[in-house]
Amino acid sequence: MIKFNRLTFLIFVLTVFYFALVGRLFYLQVIRGEHYREISDRNYIKIFYSNPPRGKIYDRNGVLLAYDVPTYSLIAFPYIVKKNYSMQELKENLKNYLNIELDEKTLNIIEKNSYPSVVIKKDLTQKDIENFYNYNHLFHGFYLEVVPKRVYTEEANYLAHIIGYVGYPSEKELKENPNLSPNILVGKAGVEKIYDSLLRGESGQKAVLVDAFGRQKKVLWEKDPRKGNDIYLTIDIRIQKIAFEAFSSSKHPSGAVVLVDPNTYEILASLSYPTYNLQKFYEGFSQEEWKELTENKYKPLMNKVFLGKYPPGSIYKPLVSIAALEEGAITPETRIGSGSEFRIGKWVYRNWNKRGCGFINVSEALETSCDTFFYQVGLKLGVENIVKYSKLFGLGEILNPDLEVKVATIPSKEWKKKVLKQNWFHGDTVNLSIGQGYVTITPFDATKIVVPIANGGYVLKPHILKAYFDNKSQRLVHTNPEVIRKINIKKWNLDAVRYGMYLVVYGPSGTAKALKTAPVLNAGKTGTAQVYSYDTRKKRHHAWDFRDHAWFIDYAPYNRPQIAGVVFIEHGESGGKVAAPLMAYILKRIFKEKIIETE
Amino acid sequence: MFNLFKKIKQTDPIVYLLTAFLLIWSVINIYSASYHEYSTLYIKQIVFVSIAFFIITFLPFLIEYRKFGYISFYLYLVSVILLILVKFFGVSILGAKRWINLGFFQLQPSEVAKFSMIIFSAYFISNTKLPLSLKDFLKIMGLSAIPFMLIYSQPDLGSAILVVLPVLVIVFLAKFNIKYIIGFVLAGIILSPFIWTHLKDYQKNRIIAFLNPESDPKGTAYHIIQSKIAIGSGMLTGKGYLQGSQSKYYFLPEQHTDFIYATIGEEWGFVVSFLILTVYYILSLRIFYIGIKTNELFGKFLCYGIASIIGFQAFINIAMNVGMAPVVGVPLPFLSYGGTALIMFSLMMMMVLNIEYINKKEGFRFHSQDALNY
Numbered sequence: 014m015i016k017f018n019r020l021t022f023l024i025f026v027l028t029v030f031y032f033a034l035v036g037r038l039f040y041l042q043v044i045r046g047e048h049y050r051e052i053s054d055r056n057y058i059k060i061f062y063s064n065p066p067r068g069k070i071y072d073r074n075g076v077l078l079a080y081d082v083p084t085y086s087l088i089a090f091p092y093i094v095k096k097n098y099s100m101q102e103l104k105e106n107l108k109n110y111l112n113i114e115l116d117e118k119t120l121n122i123i124e125k126n127s128y129p130s131v132v133i134k135k136d137l138t139q140k141d142i143e144n145f146y147n148y149n150h151l152f153h154g155f156y157l158e159v160v161p162k163r164v165y166t167e168e169a170n171y172l173a174h175i176i177g178y179v180g181y182p183s184e185k186e187l188k189e190n191p192n193l194s195p196n197i198l199v200g201k202a203g204v205e206k207i208y209d210s211l212l213r214g215e216s217g218q219k220a221v222l223v224d225a226f227g228r229q230k231k232v233l234w235e236k237d238p239r240k241g242n243d244i245y246l247t248i249d250i251r252i253q254k255i256a257f258e259a260f261s262s263s264k265h266p267s268g269a270v271v272l273v274d275p276n277t278y279e280i281l282a283s284l285s286y287p288t289y290n291l292q293k294f295y296e297g298f299s300q301e302e303w304k305e306l307t308e309n310k311y312k313p314l315m316n317k318v319f320l321g322k323y324p325p326g327s328i329y330k331p332l333v334s335i336a337a338l339e340e341g342a343i344t345p346e347t348r349i350g351s352g353s354e355f356r357i358g359k360w361v362y363r364n365w366n367k368r369g370c371g372f373i374n375v376s377e378a379l380e381t382s383c384d385t386f387f388y389q390v391g392l393k394l395g396v397e398n399i400v401k402y403s404k405l406f407g408l409g410e411i412l413n414p415d416l417e418v419k420v421a422t423i424p425s426k427e428w429k430k431k432v433l434k435q436n437w438f439h440g441d442t443v444n445l446s447i448g449q450g451y452v453t454i455t456p457f458d459a460t461k462i463v464v465p466i467a468n469g470g471y472v473l474k475p476h477i478l479k480a481y482f483d484n485k486s487q488r489l490v491h492t493n494p495e496v497i498r499k500i501n502i503k504k505w506n507l508d509a510v511r512y513g514m515y516l517v518v519y520g521p522s523g524t525a526k527a528l529k530t531a532p533v534l535n536a537g538k539t540g541t542a543q544v545y546s547y548d549t550r551k552k553r554h555h556a557w558d559f560r561d562h563a564w565f566i567d568y569a570p571y572n573r574p575q576i577a578g579v580v581f582i583e584h585g586e587s588g589g590k591v592a593a594p595l596m597a598y599i600l601k602r603i604f605k606e607k608i609i610e611t612e
Numbered sequence: 613m614f615n616l617f618k619k620i621k622q623t624d625p626i627v628y629l630l631t632a633f634l635l636i637w638s639v640i641n642i643y644s645a646s647y648h649e650y651s652t653l654y655i656k657q658i659v660f661v662s663i664a665f666f667i668i669t670f671l672p673f674l675i676e677y678r679k680f681g682y683i684s685f686y687l688y689l690v691s692v693i694l695l696i697l698v699k700f701f702g703v704s705i706l707g708a709k710r711w712i713n714l715g716f717f718q719l720q721p722s723e724v725a726k727f728s729m730i731i732f733s734a735y736f737i738s739n740t741k742l743p744l745s746l747k748d749f750l751k752i753m754g755l756s757a758i759p760f761m762l763i764y765s766q767p768d769l770g771s772a773i774l775v776v777l778p779v780l781v782i783v784f785l786a787k788f789n790i791k792y793i794i795g796f797v798l799a800g801i802i803l804s805p806f807i808w809t810h811l812k813d814y815q816k817n818r819i820i821a822f823l824n825p826e827s828d829p830k831g832t833a834y835h836i837i838q839s840k841i842a843i844g845s846g847m848l849t850g851k852g853y854l855q856g857s858q859s860k861y862y863f864l865p866e867q868h869t870d871f872i873y874a875t876i877g878e879e880w881g882f883v884v885s886f887l888i889l890t891v892y893y894i895l896s897l898r899i900f901y902i903g904i905k906t907n908e909l910f911g912k913f914l915c916y917g918i919a920s921i922i923g924f925q926a927f928i929n930i931a932m933n934v935g936m937a938p939v940v941g942v943p944l945p946f947l948s949y950g951g952t953a954l955i956m957f958s959l960m961m962m963m964v965l966n967i968e969y970i971n972k973k974e975g976f977r978f979h980s981q982d983a984l985n986y
Contacts, residue, residue, distance in 0.1 A: 020900070020904065020916075024897065027923050028893075031889070031893045034930055035886060035890075037931075037936055038843070038885055038889065041843050041934060042848065043848055046844055046845070046846070046848065049840070049843075049845040050845040050847055052841050053844075
């Protein structure tokens with residue numbers, strides 16, 4: 014017995030609704046089912062991608078380094094292919110008419126219809142395209158897609174590590190970014206990766222109604238492709254080339270050069286040596302070539318500028334000097350007796366030069382790179398202050414996360430306790446004050462020492478992107494120099510250090526006389542960083558990988574610096590005899606060829 | 613040892629099993645709907661379904677539904693605050709700000725509002741003098757207008773309607789004077805041209821497209837046509853799991869949310885789409901029935917509200933999928949992708965199960981003479 018009340022009314026409404034829907038379902042799926050099945054079999058929507066050219070990469074003067082050329086790929090839509098051909102037929106047609114051997118994986122995708130589209134062959138030749146055109150009637154569900162290919166110019170090879178490379182997006186990248194299409198090029202390393210969002214552009218998409226033979230019937234919606242923006246690096250490829258030639262003519266197998274504009278911290282050259290052929294790297298090496306590259310003991314694939322960490326040795330001394338002067342441990346006039354060795358208890362710390370240095374001030378100590386002077390100054394200054402100034406200069410800090418991966422290790426009391434579980438000894442401070450012991454820096458970090466000295470104390474954000482051409486606004490967008498902080502260094506203190514670095518080149522006992530021949534006045538500092546003790550080296554007959562590292566930092570011209578940089582030669586043995594001449598060669602050519610003009 | 617079967621029998625086995633059936637189906641279908649998009653949505657769905665199972669299996673014995681009544685005003689406040697927060701901190705997806713990003717999970721406040729509005733109105737009305745007076749009616753309508761407007765401005769017309777729908781059902785069943793109801797309906801009809809001018813363009817387009825699908829096959833009507841083709845082409849037994857060409861080839865842009873039913877229709881045919889439709893119908897009827905049996909007013913109205921949201925939301929969504937209602941963005945309970953909705957619906961089922969559990973445990977409970985009349 015059902016009472017008719019509001020509740021039954023509501024349930025009645027629900028029931029009417031229910032039967033209406035059942036009727037509708039029955040109508041759509043059973044009565045008209047055949048009709049709708051036909052429509053769905055006949056028509057598919059396919060997404061066609063059009064891949065825009067990726068932005069070009071230029072150097073600061075507009076020299077072309079990387080651009081795109083179109084290639085053709087043969088694409089198949091598994092669903093349509095499966096409807097038209099048996100797997101056997103498909104294999105035979107592809108083999109007989111297009112000379113393509115279908116691999117198991119692709120065949121599997123078509124058979125299981127597990128992806129909306131699949132690449133059959135990349136980089137088709139003219140002959141392939143002609144064949145496809147002629148036998149088109151045998152390939153329903155196939156079409157050609159324009160796929161851009163990256164081309165790196167001859168010049169770009171000098172810059173292989175910085176440029177990086179491109180590739181197709183991985184499944185993970187596709188999943189994370191819905192704007193990517195499977196055949197667009199994305200940056201995988203280097204500048205190509207860092208500025209991928211500028212360079213990449215956006216694929217066009219076109220949803221097309223196609224029939225069962227894959228013929229396009231109607232465009233349903235369309236999204237235009239967006240071309241990538243061209244970018245201009247701060248690199249001057251002429252300087253980069255000079256740096257490369259300095260190395261290749263020197264017979265030193267491994268090292269790095271970084272040259273920057275100290276006023277803006279634009280990177281003018283960044284060489285990691287040895288380098289590799291960029292185009293070949295992108296297109297794929299043969300197995301032997303690859304083996305040679307990966308097993309080469311000079312590590313050509315590694316970008317030593319940002320990834321290699323080495324003890325700095327004496328190029329650390331200008332920084333220690335500034336710390337000592339600013340913290341009042343010494344004044345520019347303070348003279349300290351510096352003999353051939355320095356003792357703490359039973360421990361003996363020797364000067365690199367057995368003769369000792371005499372009664373000298375800080376500028377003279379820099380000139381001769383006097384270890385015993387810095388031992389005493391370092392102890393007076395204390396490890397805390399050395400660490401404090403290293404940090405102020407930006408060592409151990411990532412100034413630009415786009416560029417820097419590894420940062421310097423600056424040991425402190427806390428660091429030693431935490432990492433090595435040991436106490437800090439005076440001997441550690443002594444070692445640190447000449448850039449030895451636990452301290453390691455990358456070649457790029459070395460520029461962080463010289464840049465503030467050259468520009469009067471400004472710690473800037475290093476950058477490699479000079480500008481990009483914004484396609485939307487049709488304007489060139491420049492990267493402006495960015496001051497991170499200013500280190501307050503009193504003028505007379507800075508001058509004392511600068512003068513010391515001047516004496517390194519021009520002084521009577523300077524350690525880098527090779528630079529005297531440079532066409533402009535300049536200042537520098539040598540560094541010979543010990544990797545193994547002398548005894549070990551001797552035991553190993555001075556084998557390459559046991560030798561000392563050679564460093565040289567420099568800025569020029571002395572009065573109004575326009576370029577600053579570092580030459581690092583892995584196991585080069587002597588900063589003064591090996592690294593300095595390379596810097597001399599580079600500066601000579603830069604100024605003689607008027608790449609940088611002095612005012 | 614927790615004897616699942618014995619425990620279920622202490623609640624309502626029909627509600628429990630139908631809910632469990634829908635939960636399991638949701639995983640199967642989300643997997644299919646996101647199959648070609650390199651997607652791992654189904655993994656998230658598995659996580660939510662596991663939580664949902666936990667809620668409906670264990671919580672009915674642990675949390676008494678009346679507790680929700682005591683905190684119902686705070687639930688209401690929290691959902692209004694969430695709806696205001698979404699205005700400022702919301703994540704925009706496809707032009708609508710409907711989600712708050714919590715890092716591990718995107719919360720959809722409109723679903724929370726739907727849930728708390730049912731509890732709040734049931735509690736409010738069960739504690740007023742019945743039949744419902746005009747004054748109390750205006751009070752509860754005024755209070756539900758706040759979440760309605762906030763959701764409507766997201767914009768999300770579908771959810772906004774669904775927030776007030778159960779309130780209206782409870783008001784109706786609370787024997788609100790029929791003369792007033794007729795009066796409000798007439799006023800609504802007179803005001804509708806005015807409302808039309810205030811609709812957003814895309815909402816107007818959807819209604820026009822619904823009334824005449826062929827007028828604009830590329831735009832808004834596109835969904836309706838493609839969804840009809842998808843369901844129809846499923847025929848009696850479907851194209852087979854993962855074989856739906858309509859849904860797999862970009863015909864249905866919202867195939868894992870609003871158009872999940874079309875995926876089911878295409879791949880499983882009339883047999884399963886009919887089955888699912890029937891499951892919603894029986895589930896809704898069963899909850900109405902539990903409501904009738906319950907002799908405590910709050911529990912009673914709660915059941916009516918929940919039964920109506922399950923039934924009507926499911927039917928509106930399915931009607932949308934088969935081209936019988938305009939596309940207003942209403943997800944299918946339990947089956948559409950969306951963690952917040954899934955959890956909220958599971959909590960509703962938990963309360964229904966708890967009401968029946970208490971009914972069985974306490975036998976006939978006499979709370980008021982009124983309870984027998986509603």
